[in-house]
Amino acid sequence: MKKVPLNDLHEKIGAKMVDFAGFYMPVRYSSDKEEHFAVRESVGVFDVSHMGEFVIKGEKALDLIQYVTSNDASKLINGKAQYSCLPNETGGIVDDLLVYKIADNHYFLVVNASNIDKDWNWISRWNKEKGFNAQMENVSDKMSLLAVQGPKALLTLQKLTKVNLSEIEYYSFNVGEIAGVNDVIISATGYTGAGGFELYVKNEDVEKIWNAVFEAGKEFNIQPIGLGARDTLRLEMGFCLYGNDIDDTTSPLEGGLGWITKFTKDFVNAENIKKQKETGVSRKLVAFEIAEKGIPRSHYAIENAQGEKIGEVTSGTMSPSLNRGIGMGYVKTEYSTLGSEIFINIRDKKYASKVEKLPFFKK
């Protein structure tokens, strides 16, 4: 199993470590709920260095990215990032990812840890087959990623850099100096809906930045945050988790990713996805919450009023902010409209629920 560069530090400060996507990762330092509220109300830091990063350069870098991803990367200007996905040839999704435009002919892709090899092989294949011949480098083992998230993230980080952080818009970034470390990608992105930044740094610099960030955030009672709270935070926003809500068998349209599927360009399997858009999909990812005491969990059956199975939960948890069970799952399209009555089968008890609008948590 792989370890992130700060592994020993996490263990020393009391993290419970678990196997996640082939990495030994902190799942919890104190309590899932306390960590969740630290991010919602103040500031917390996630070490998500398990994430994968690829650098794509060259004259045909954009052409390659346009061909393998679903969103329109030609819309990116230098300093902007974009959420996208890699469609496969059979109607599913290889991975979801972020595409950063660093400079002309220079892009930075951020992918899920569990898919690093799969994505690398997939993109390499098209780079060769289609003759783009872009330069590709897998820098996953050299880069660390700290996500500093929450309403006090900006005030915390601003103490450490001359870059005017309030000028960095959502899904934009700046490459600059922070805590005395040069060339850090300071990105106004995250997976929490709480605001804040993600810092991409070289492994050798990550400890210095971690320490500086905790020193700067002391007055806000800054906390280290594990994967447990990362999951409740992302689910309250309705952000998809690859492997749960989307995977090799779910189409971008079924998974609610139509907004990042642009038919203004050609890409892997675009023809079929376009056809799917015209004829309609048979199932859709929906969000729901449960009013009574009951917590949906992945793989629980979703049923209609007659007790027939109409789908399955893909993600579910107890929302710390709402103090209710929340979840997402696929249902037959006829049950996917807002307000549709659905039932979640929790250990053979049926819990009434209805299809809701995301996000669950509204600021």
Next chain:
Amino acid sequence: MNFPENLKYSEEHEWVRVEGDVCYIGITDFAQKELGDIVYVDIDCLNADLDLGEIFGTVEAVKTVSDLFMPISGKIIEINKKLVTTPETVNKDAYGEAWMVKVAITKPEELAKLMDSAAYTQKVS
């Protein structure tokens, strides 16, 4: 972690406090810590006669669901209803306020198979 001497412990991380021919059952400090914040305790077996190893309920943490297994055979004579409204009690006072069921013991000989504090401490350390 704390494993009181006056309790007996099961392989499935339940504790048993015997009081004559009845006993109280809950989950151990080790179990609550492994699970994290407990958000729901679901026990619905009042008056049921359950055998050793049968499921008497479930306890849910933020991310996980765990079944609760009978550490001995018996009849459920009381359920701790307070845990429905304040499940976090399991994290705060696993051996006291957070008892889960009160059981009339039907096979007292099974008590001998449970671990004492020293044996359980060794198991989880």
